[in-house]
Structure formats: C-alpha cells, structure tokens
Amino acid sequence: MRNDDVILQLYLIRHAESMGNIETEEPFDVMNPPLTDHGFLQAKALSERMKNVKIDSIITSPLERAICTAIPISEISGVPIAFEPLLCEKDVCIGGKGFLHYDESDSDCEIRAEKIIKMLLEKHKGQAVAVVTHGEFLQYLLRKAMNIPSDTEVRFCVYNTSVSKINFREGKSNKLAFQNDISHLVSLDGDKTEWM
Secondary structure, X not given: OOOOOEEEEEEEEEOOOEHHHOOOOOOOOOOOOOEOHHHHHHHHHHHHHHOOOOOXXXXXXXXXXXXXXXXXXXXXXXXXXXXXXXXXXXXXXXXXXXXXXXXXXXXXXXXXXXXXXXXXXXXXXXXXXXXXXXXXXXXXXXXXXXXXXXXXXXXXXXXXXXXXXXXXXXXXXXXXXXXXXXXXXXXXXXXXHHHO
C-alpha cells in the first residue's frame, strides 16, 4: 500500500551468493565473479518473494552477479532491467576491456551513492524501484538514503539477496520499512538464516 506522502519506494537488494563470497579452489574472475549454484537458488527464492510486490523499475549493477540476481525478478514481474554503472561494487569500475580494480575512497562512494539517490528521485518519482547492487556499496546507499552523516560509524547487515525497503516521503524524513530481510531464504538455508 502506498501512502500519499511516499514519493519513492526503494527496494535495495544485495546480489546472490557469488564465487567471491565462498572459499574455493576453483578459478574465477575476481573482478566479476559468477553466482554459485546456491546463488542461483537464492536468486530464484528472491524472485518468488518479490512476485507479489508491484515493481515499476529494476535497476542493476552491470556486474554478472547482480545481473543474474535481477533476471529472475524481471522474468517474474515482466519489468525490464536497466543497467547502471554507478551501482558497481566499491573499488570496481568499467574500463575499455571490462571491469577494473581501482582504489576508491569513501568520499568517492558517497558521491556515487548521492548521484544514485538523486537520479532515482528525479527519474522514478512515484514508482517502486528495485535496485540490485553489492554489499559494500549498499552501505553507502543506505546511509545516503537515510540521511546518516558520512562520519557516523554505522554498518548495516546486508546478506546475499537481502532486501531493504526505504520509503522516501515528501517533506518528511525517509522511513526505513525493513532492512536485511532474508525471509525468502528460510526454505533454502533453514536454521542457517538464524545466525545470518
């Protein structure tokens, strides 16, 4: 249900489990790791969780793990995916031949997060938007969305395929509806979700 003062419903989603999230001897692209088999199951469970949520737009990082997390949501909702390079993980950028590592400062990430929030409010006003991104960059997005000063020592739990919802309100402070929701993983991970 949308309240009259809500101008944007933002669903912030962390990508599913990737090869970079587990200990493995298998070789993989460190800058752009693929999902694990379990990660694909998590992405499917996430899409089932989101199927009854009215989503107007899906925007994802162009990294493979985020795209593969967004695809099932797109398939179940019928909403196309838009790619946004500003949603890349911290210390990853797009170069001429793919993804590159570079040392990105906290200030740089805060500026990127601010640009994303501004873009969402300008281009998606009145919509419900699912944004699929990465664990470290989600810290910056959550702080910017909730107007938490950058010098505040706050870290959010953001597990693989977790969903956080923020309602942006006209003339009022933004409202965190829920954060780090992984209820859709109970059928996959059972008791493991208790310690997550």
